Amino acid sequence: MINAEYQQGQLGWWLMTRWQSTTPNGQTLLILPPFAEEANRSRRLFSELCQQLAANGWTCYLPDFYGTGDSQGDFSDSDLNLWQQDLCQWLESAKLPQPVHLLACRFGALQLLGMWPALMQQIKPGKLLLWQPQLDCQKFLQQLFRQHQASNLLQAEKAPSASQLLDKDLAVDIAGYSITPKFYRQINALKPDLSQWQHHTLCWLELSTLPQLPIPATNAWLQIDADAATSSQKLLALPAFWLQQEPLPVALLIQESLQFLEGDQHD
Amino acid sequence: MTEPSQLALEHSKPKLLPLSIAGNRSLGIFVEGQSDIAVLLVSGGAQVRAGSHRMQQQLASYLQQQQISSLRFDFPGYGDAEGQPADFIQHAQWLPEILTAAQQAQPQIRRWLLFGLCDGASAILLNQQLLPQTAGLILLNPWCRAEQNHAKTMVRFYYWQRLWSAEFWQKLLSGRSQPLQSLQQFLQYWWQARANLNPKNANGSPDLQPTQGSNQQFLPAMLHNWQQYAKPVLLALSENDLTAQECASLLAELPATQRQQIARHTTTKTVAKANHTCSDATHFLQLQRVIKDWLLQNFSQ
Missing domain, CATH: 1.10.287 (Helix Hairpins)
Incomplete structure (x- = not known):
C-alpha cells in the first residue's frame, strides 16, 4: 500500500513516499533516486519494486529531496548538504527497524557515497543494491552537459559551454533543470571513496545491450573490492530505462533485485 | 503560539489525496489556494505527476500564488500509481472518476478547471461526460496529429x-x-x-486520418466536443513545437462555421520560441503570464 508524507526540512516541505504492508516483516528499503529527468523515468520501476516488496512485508521509502520531484522549492535549490541534512534529520526521528537496505540508482549512488559517513551515524546499513550506478563525478557532469551542448548546436551563434558558464558563477539551464554554480562546485568537490562499501553485501546491476560489462564499471567494481562470496556485479541485457520516457520491459531488473534483497544472504 | 512564518509554511504544505483509478491506487497531491477555483493537472504521455522538468509542480506553486488550488496525480502504470500503462484514449475514460473523487475530497472548490499538455489535453477534450463538470480548460499543445x-x-x-x-x-x-x-x-x-x-x-x-501508430479515430470526436463546449478555453501553443503547429494547422483548415464556434470561447495564445514543454525558464514564465491573464479575464469573480 502506498502512502506519503510531507516532511519539514531546513528550507521547506519535502516528500517521503512509503510503500508498506499491513503485516510488516521489519525489512526496510531506502531508495536514493537519480538526478533530474532520470528520476521521473525511473519512478515507475521504483514503484513496481516497492509494490512487490510491500506485498511481501517490506516497508520502502523514496524521498523527493527539496527542490526535486513533488517537493517544494525550485531545482535551483539543489544542494547536496541540504539533502543530506534533511534525510539524516528524518532518519533520526523515523526510527526505522535496522538494518536499512539501500537501493541507489544512477546519481543516487554518487550521492550515497558522498553522504555515507553521515548516514552511518543514523542507520545500520543492510544490503546495498545498485542500479546502473554513476560513481564518477566528472562523467556525471559530462553526461549532463552533453544535453546543453546539443541545445547549443541549434543556436546560430556559438554559445559558451555549460562548464564555462558555471565557472563564471552563472547558472545553466539544462533541459528545463537549472544547475547552479553551488551545486556544480559540490559535485566537483565530491571525492567518492568506493572502499567504504568494501565490507557490505552488494549487488551491482548494470544494464547494457553490449556483451560485456563496460570497462569503467569493471574498474569501479575492482576498487570496491567487495567480498565475492556475498556480492556480485551483473550485466543485464536490458534497455536504458533512465533515458526513455515510455515504459520499457525491464522485468528482469525487478526480478534480480527481489532475488538479491529477499534472498538468504548475509547483511 | 505559532510563529507567523511557521503558519505560512504550514498553510502551504500540500495535502496527499489517495485516489483509486479503475481500482488502481494512485496518490494525488492537492496544493491549496485561497479561492473556490482549482485546476486538475492532467499529465500527457508517459509523464509523472510532477511533470517533465517538474512543470506541473511549478505550475501548482504558481497557481497557489494566484490563490488557486490544484491537484496532480499519476495515471495507472505511471509514476507511483499501480496498474499497467495505458494510452490517452483510456486516460480520457478515467478522468470523470478522478474529478469526482477530487470534488468529493475538496467540496469547498466550486469551479474545477482542467489543464492538459499534449495528449493530456486531447484526453480532456475526448470525454463528453467530463466536460460539463468543468468550468474551463487550459490546453497546452494538444495532440492533434493526423x-x-x-x-x-x-x-x-x-x-x-x-x-x-x-x-x-x-x-x-x-x-x-x-x-x-x-x-x-x-x-x-x-x-x-x-x-x-x-x-x-x-x-x-x-x-482526418490518424497517422501510423494511432488506431483511434479520436480527432473528429475531440473537435466536436471542443466545438460544443461553451465555457472558456485557453489554447496555448508553443511557437517552436511540431505538435503545436499541427494543432494550429488543423484548426486553420476547419470549415469557417466550425472554426468560429471554437474561436467563440477559445483564447489562443502563442508562447514565443517555446518548445513542447516550455522547458526554458523564460518560456515557462511566459506561459504562466498567459494563464494568469486568461484566469483574470474569465474567473476574476
Whole structure:
C-alpha cells in the first residue's frame, strides 16, 4: 500500500513516499533516486519494486529531496548538504527497524557515497543494491552537459559551454533543470571513496545491450573490492530505462533485485 | 503560539489525496489556494505527476500564488500509481472518476478547471461526460496529429526551420548528414501534403486520418466536443513545437462555421520560441503570464 508524507526540512516541505504492508516483516528499503529527468523515468520501476516488496512485508521509502520531484522549492535549490541534512534529520526521528537496505540508482549512488559517513551515524546499513550506478563525478557532469551542448548546436551563434558558464558563477539551464554554480562546485568537490562499501553485501546491476560489462564499471567494481562470496556485479541485457520516457520491459531488473534483497544472504 | 512564518509554511504544505483509478491506487497531491477555483493537472504521455522538468509542480506553486488550488496525480502504470500503462484514449475514460473523487475530497472548490499538455489535453477534450463538470480548460499543445496535418506541418514548419538552423548546415558541410535521404523524406511529406490538399468529407471538414501508430479515430470526436463546449478555453501553443503547429494547422483548415464556434470561447495564445514543454525558464514564465491573464479575464469573480 502506498502512502506519503510531507516532511519539514531546513528550507521547506519535502516528500517521503512509503510503500508498506499491513503485516510488516521489519525489512526496510531506502531508495536514493537519480538526478533530474532520470528520476521521473525511473519512478515507475521504483514503484513496481516497492509494490512487490510491500506485498511481501517490506516497508520502502523514496524521498523527493527539496527542490526535486513533488517537493517544494525550485531545482535551483539543489544542494547536496541540504539533502543530506534533511534525510539524516528524518532518519533520526523515523526510527526505522535496522538494518536499512539501500537501493541507489544512477546519481543516487554518487550521492550515497558522498553522504555515507553521515548516514552511518543514523542507520545500520543492510544490503546495498545498485542500479546502473554513476560513481564518477566528472562523467556525471559530462553526461549532463552533453544535453546543453546539443541545445547549443541549434543556436546560430556559438554559445559558451555549460562548464564555462558555471565557472563564471552563472547558472545553466539544462533541459528545463537549472544547475547552479553551488551545486556544480559540490559535485566537483565530491571525492567518492568506493572502499567504504568494501565490507557490505552488494549487488551491482548494470544494464547494457553490449556483451560485456563496460570497462569503467569493471574498474569501479575492482576498487570496491567487495567480498565475492556475498556480492556480485551483473550485466543485464536490458534497455536504458533512465533515458526513455515510455515504459520499457525491464522485468528482469525487478526480478534480480527481489532475488538479491529477499534472498538468504548475509547483511 | 505559532510563529507567523511557521503558519505560512504550514498553510502551504500540500495535502496527499489517495485516489483509486479503475481500482488502481494512485496518490494525488492537492496544493491549496485561497479561492473556490482549482485546476486538475492532467499529465500527457508517459509523464509523472510532477511533470517533465517538474512543470506541473511549478505550475501548482504558481497557481497557489494566484490563490488557486490544484491537484496532480499519476495515471495507472505511471509514476507511483499501480496498474499497467495505458494510452490517452483510456486516460480520457478515467478522468470523470478522478474529478469526482477530487470534488468529493475538496467540496469547498466550486469551479474545477482542467489543464492538459499534449495528449493530456486531447484526453480532456475526448470525454463528453467530463466536460460539463468543468468550468474551463487550459490546453497546452494538444495532440492533434493526423496524416494530413502532419505532412503539411513537416513541410511548412520542420523542414523550413531546419533550413535556417546552424546545426543542419554544420552537419551538411561536415558530411555527417545524409542529404539524399532527407530530400527523399521531404518529398514524401510534400507529396502527402499535396495529395491531401482538399480531402474534405461530406460535411466540408478535413478528412482526418490518424497517422501510423494511432488506431483511434479520436480527432473528429475531440473537435466536436471542443466545438460544443461553451465555457472558456485557453489554447496555448508553443511557437517552436511540431505538435503545436499541427494543432494550429488543423484548426486553420476547419470549415469557417466550425472554426468560429471554437474561436467563440477559445483564447489562443502563442508562447514565443517555446518548445513542447516550455522547458526554458523564460518560456515557462511566459506561459504562466498567459494563464494568469486568461484566469483574470474569465474567473476574476
